[in-house]
Amino acid sequence: MKYTTLFLIAFFFNTTGFSQSFQESNLLVKGGIGISSPYYYSNTESTMPPLSLSLDYAIKDKIGIGGVVGITASKYSIVDNKGEYLAKQSYRLVGGRATYHFWSKEHFDVYLGAMMGYVFTNWNVKFKRDYYAFNEISRPGHSNFVLAGFVGLNYSVNNNWGVFGEVGYNLSYVTGGAYWRIPQIK
Numbered sequence: 001m002k003y004t005t006l007f008l009i010a011f012f013f014n015t016t017g018f019s020q021s022f023q024e025s026n027l028l029v030k031g032g033i034g035i036s037s038p039y040y041y042s043n044t045e046s047t048m049p050p051l052s053l054s055l056d057y058a059i060k061d062k063i064g065i066g067g068v069v070g071i072t073a074s075k076y077s078i079v080d081n082k083g084e085y086l087a088k089q090s091y092r093l094v095g096g097r098a099t100y101h102f103w104s105k106e107h108f109d110v111y112l113g114a115m116m117g118y119v120f121t122n123w124n125v126k127f128k129r130d131y132y133a134f135n136e137i138s139r140p141g142h143s144n145f146v147l148a149g150f151v152g153l154n155y156s157v158n159n160n161w162g163v164f165g166e167v168g169y170n171l172s173y174v175t176g177g178a179y180w181r182i183p184q185i186k
Helices: 002-012 130-134
Strands: 027-035 045-058 063-080 083-105 108-127 144-156 161-168 174-182
Touching: 027 063, 027 161, 045 083, 045 174, 063 108, 083 144
Parallel strands: none
Antiparallel strands: 027 045, 027 174, 045 063, 063 083, 083 108, 108 144, 144 161, 161 174
């Protein structure tokens, strides 16, 4: 375990063969996994963590545009003397993103972003006894437009790939993952 940790530290902080992660005409393809979601309702439990795929194209050295797709799912259940109620929800996000990369130094790149998109909500409700069939709990999820803001950090491991983290109101409150950099797309 100690040798694995030392190897990973040396690997991630290796500074050879580096270029800045966000430069004009570069495309970052990001895959991420999130923690919690603003779409989960009270007393629901996650059945699929928020997963996302996003693009960030540098139209200028500090300004990026792109898109995002993502999915997450949760469930809500009641079991009591009146019956059983189970609701499964899935949320699919499609949107556009804009980022402003305000601070870059060596491997690090810090940015602010905004997203505008649409969340498609799907509900599947099952009853095991009649009480909840007649007194159905309201379905709080409806497909709708969403505006979101976030702050993020890219860390370049080498010229081709790196890791990132984002915090804010998006498909999840906290997202982390890896990105692949495609240089000079015009």
